[in-house]
Amino acid sequence: MITLKNISFKVGKSNILAGIHMELKKGKVYGLLGPNGAGKTTLFKVLLNTIEYKGEVSKEDNHVPIGKLIEYPASYPNLTCAENLKLHASYADIAYSDSIVNHLLSVVGLPDAKHKKFRALSMGMKQRLGVAKALMGNPKLLLLDEPTNGLDPMGIKDMRNLIDQNLKSKQRTIVISSHNLNEVSLVTDTFLFMRDGKKILEMDNSEDIYLFGNVQQMPDNLNVKKDITLLKDNKKETYFILSESHFNKLKAMNDFVYRDVEKLTLENLYIKLMSSDLMEMKSYV
Numbered sequence: 001m002i003t004l005k006n007i008s009f010k011v012g013k014s015n016i017l018a019g020i021h022m023e024l025k026k027g028k029v030y031g032l033l034g035p036n037g038a039g040k041t042t043l044f045k046v047l048l049n050t051i052e053y054k055g056e057v058s059k060e061d062n063h064v065p066i067g068k069l070i071e072y073p074a075s076y077p078n079l080t081c082a083e084n085l086k087l088h089a090s091y092a093d094i095a096y097s098d099s100i101v102n103h104l105l106s107v108v109g110l111p112d113a114k115h116k117k118f119r120a121l122s123m124g125m126k127q128r129l130g131v132a133k134a135l136m137g138n139p140k141l142l143l144l145d146e147p148t149n150g151l152d153p154m155g156i157k158d159m160r161n162l163i164d165q166n167l168k169s170k171q172r173t174i175v176i177s178s179h180n181l182n183e184v185s186l187v188t189d190t191f192l193f194m195r196d197g198k199k200i201l202e203m204d205n206s207e208d209i210y211l212f213g214n215v216q217q218m219p220d221n222l223n224v225k226k227d228i229t230l231l232k233d234n235k236k237e238t239y240f241i242l243s244e245s246h247f248n249k250l251k252a253m254n255d256f257v258y259r260d261v262e263k264l265t266l267e268n269l270y271i272k273l274m275s276s277d278l279m280e281m282k283s284y285v
């Protein structure tokens with residue numbers, strides 16, 4: 001597990017990241033969602049330890065190997081896939097052999113492109129070579145920044161299958177940053193919504209319909225963190241967000257009083273979160 005405590009990053013007077021708390025668990029896939037400029041890439045830089053931030057990142061093991069696919073997957077155009085992988089490994093000081101290179105190219109679905117020059121690859125193949133690079137050293141934390149950027153529908157599906165079938169592992173944490181909500185929802189266990197450098201909501205990806213409403217009264221015997229996610233706006237109104245099945249259980253409780261319940265798709269929820277001052281309540285404490 002990787003724990004982020006009160007992470008902040010400032011440039012001049014601007015708070016690029018502000019008071020982020022997060023726990024990234026082994027075996028889980030996290031979908032980092034948020035508009036342009038929300039701080040997603042900066043959060044990756046914190047995890048990669050390439051910027052000077054405030055706060056604490058603690059890891060179970062001090063040497064968690066990290067793999068990353070960040071922005072456009074640059075490689076040497078006149079070198080082959082295998083040569084690019086080997087060069088990447090030597091730059092990153094990662095041990096490699098011909099069999100590791102062959103294995104990785106086969107994991108990412110490029111077994112026949114070993115001797116192909118990078119410049120001759122399609123965008124999807126370039127992206128997959130980028131993933132192969134990220135997998136060198138068998139990372140326990142894998143950061144994928146917009147992995148489907150620039151891919152056609154077939155390439156997007158291939159990337160989804162690659163993540164689902166070959167990258168997920170009980171020993172690995174994967175964080176995917178994406179603007180493609182539907183796509184990310186197909187591979188993610190937990191959504192991390194970011195806005196203005198803050199994590200505003202962490203939510204399990206359980207169903208595609210969510211119930212959103214205003215809380216008038218909370219039941220006494222409710223374990224809030226486990227049973228219900230509460231959000232607050234700056235007028236101190238409290239809201240809840242629940243999966244439909246969970247809501248059906250909770251609404252049977254007499255002392256749970258609510259109003260204005262609406263069904264939200266992931267897209268509607270995203271728009272609501274990004275166009276309001278709503279924030280998960282535990283972020284307030």
Ligand SMILES: Nc1ncnc2c1ncn2[C@@H]1O[C@H](COP(=O)(O)OP(=O)(O)OP(=O)(O)O)[C@@H](O)[C@H]1O
Pocket residue numbers: 011016034035036037038039040041042043
């Ligand atoms: N070193 C820096 N100096 C100045 N501004 C910075 C620096 N790093 C990040 N920023 C600013 O911080 C904000 C967050 O940037 P970041 O790239 O993390 O956002 P993002 O959520 O990844 O956006 P996108 O979805 O467009 O990739 C942006 O407004 C960016 O311009």
